[in-house]
Amino acid sequence: MQVTETLAEGLKHEFQINVPAAEIDAKVDAKLADMKDKVRLNGFRPGKVPVAHLKKIYGRSAAAETVDQLIRDTNTQIFTERGFRVASEPKITMPTDEKEIESILAGKADLTYSVAIEVVPQIELADFKTFSVEKPVADVTDADVDEALKRIAEQSRPYAAREEGAKAEAGDRVTVAFKGTIDGKAFDGGTGEGIQVVIGSRTFIPGFEDQLIGIGVGETRTIKSSFPKNYGVASLAGQDAEFETTASLIEAPQDAKIDDEFAKNFGLESLDKLKEAMRERITAEFSGASRQRVKRSLLDKLDEAHRFGPPPSLVEEEFTLMWNSIKAEMESSGRTFADENTTEDEAKEEYRKIADRRVRLGLVLSEIGEKNKITVTDDEVSRALIERARQTPGREKEVWDFYRNNPNALAQLRAPIYEDKVVDFILALATVTEKKVSREDLLKEDDEDKSAA
Numbered sequence: 001m002q003v004t005e006t007l008a009e010g011l012k013h014e015f016q017i018n019v020p021a022a023e024i025d026a027k028v029d030a031k032l033a034d035m036k037d038k039v040r041l042n043g044f045r046p047g048k049v050p051v052a053h054l055k056k057i058y059g060r061s062a063a064a065e066t067v068d069q070l071i072r073d074t075n076t077q078i079f080t081e082r083g084f085r086v087a088s089e090p091k092i093t094m095p096t097d098e099k100e101i102e103s104i105l106a107g108k109a110d111l112t113y114s115v116a117i118e119v120v121p122q123i124e125l126a127d128f129k130t131f132s133v134e135k136p137v138a139d140v141t142d143a144d145v146d147e148a149l150k151r152i153a154e155q156s157r158p159y160a161a162r163e164e165g166a167k168a169e170a171g172d173r174v175t176v177a178f179k180g181t182i183d184g185k186a187f188d189g190g191t192g193e194g195i196q197v198v199i200g201s202r203t204f205i206p207g208f209e210d211q212l213i214g215i216g217v218g219e220t221r222t223i224k225s226s227f228p229k230n231y232g233v234a235s236l237a238g239q240d241a242e243f244e245t246t247a248s249l250i251e252a253p254q255d256a257k258i259d260d261e262f263a264k265n266f267g268l269e270s271l272d273k274l275k276e277a278m279r280e281r282i283t284a285e286f287s288g289a290s291r292q293r294v295k296r297s298l299l300d301k302l303d304e305a306h307r308f309g310p311p312p313s314l315v316e317e318e319f320t321l322m323w324n325s326i327k328a329e330m331e332s333s334g335r336t337f338a339d340e341n342t343t344e345d346e347a348k349e350e351y352r353k354i355a356d357r358r359v360r361l362g363l364v365l366s367e368i369g370e371k372n373k374i375t376v377t378d379d380e381v382s383r384a385l386i387e388r389a390r391q392t393p394g395r396e397k398e399v400w401d402f403y404r405n406n407p408n409a410l411a412q413l414r415a416p417i418y419e420d421k422v423v424d425f426i427l428a429l430a431t432v433t434e435k436k437v438s439r440e441d442l443l444k445e446d447d448e449d450k451s452a453a
Helices: 021-036 051-081 098-105 142-155 260-264 271-305 312-333 344-371 378-390 396-404 407-429 439-443 447-451
Strands: 002-009 012-019 091-093 111-118 132-137 159-161 173-182 185-198 220-226 240-253 431-436
Touching: 012 051, 021 051, 051 098, 051 111, 111 312, 132 271, 132 439, 142 271, 185 240, 260 271, 271 344, 271 407, 271 439, 312 344, 344 407, 378 396, 378 407, 396 407
Parallel strands: 132 431
Antiparallel strands: 002 012, 012 111, 091 111, 159 240, 173 185, 173 240, 220 240
16 A cells, blocks of 8 residues: 655645555455355355355445445554544545446456545643633622512512503503404414513513503504514514404502512422522522633633634634524524624624634643543433433423434533533633622623633
8 A cells, every 4th residue: 555645735634545456355355255154145055155256246345345444444544643633524535437446346456546634733732830810709699689589579470450441551461362464364373362461571572562551451452563573483574463452451560578478489488498599599690600701711811822723624614603603693683784883794704713713722622631631421421411301391301312312412412511621620720819799790791702612
């Protein structure tokens, strides 16, 4: 076998490989000899089928399998000997002339093919002991707990029927029946009976709720509204509609008392117990936010310390995924680049930078994990899968089977676990300083979030 490197340009390499016909033929004979003891043919005792006879029957398929395996083994050998980490699937160019292919499979001609690859560059890792990151932390105050309880109380507050003759006001709950039409024609899903609408909740299409203000019980009015451009039903998206609407009940919101009885609605014996549970939930929320902020800071440090050109194919792949998602989101919401105070070209440039950062950080985290033997156990993946399944009550088995039967989906579940373990490894070496911040500062969203790995 002869291997000739025909291109070495940056991270791109190409090789031409020539495998003599005799080598292929010898491997095919070895494969057929191995088959001799396994196949059963009429007229021959087990293990007594001549190789020459097997070659007549299975020669072509055995040769095809041999060539396929030989290419895989040869490529692996080439990459291993040169210390290459391949960034994406090798591009293999095989002979296309049918006569030449038949000659190769018949063992009468050499196999000559080329393989093009893009490799991962050598990454010189920084000294993580020199890293210094700040970890923002916030205390959970009584005011935080009281505010959270107030929000829950507002969401679950009771309603009481207004007096006879009263008109609906903002905040009221109005029970209605409606029949919707577009250009005078009824449409699927446009009819409702006994539907409760809280005026100001913004749960109905824009304009519907506001036009209920002033309606009385038994009154019918025509409400004109438009479906959003990003509405879930494509046939209705952006359409103007009219709804003949009749109110049957008007209820005013009542104050919800936050007391022991209120706590019992949540399965807790007292208000103090509810406050304890709420404090624990908020503490967990703050802890998660603190973790995300320190992780983002660490990723920024890794980004600054590891400046190299990542494989263009990986960057392009990452950019394409991001850009397709952005375009789909903008189309569904009806927004334009002008609405974002930018142009399409400027946005593309920005997202290419983000794609470059994500790929580089992914390679750096992978290198750190590999060099320090950081792995994700099957138990860790199983726990993550169980947690994911619990998020869809009633469909746990369906979720479980989906991940277990889809290696790519399972890999996506494993990836964030691996990333977090590598991050923890680095944080254990770095100097992490806690800084007290307000709740608002801890939970605020930063523009840089979109560029995190």
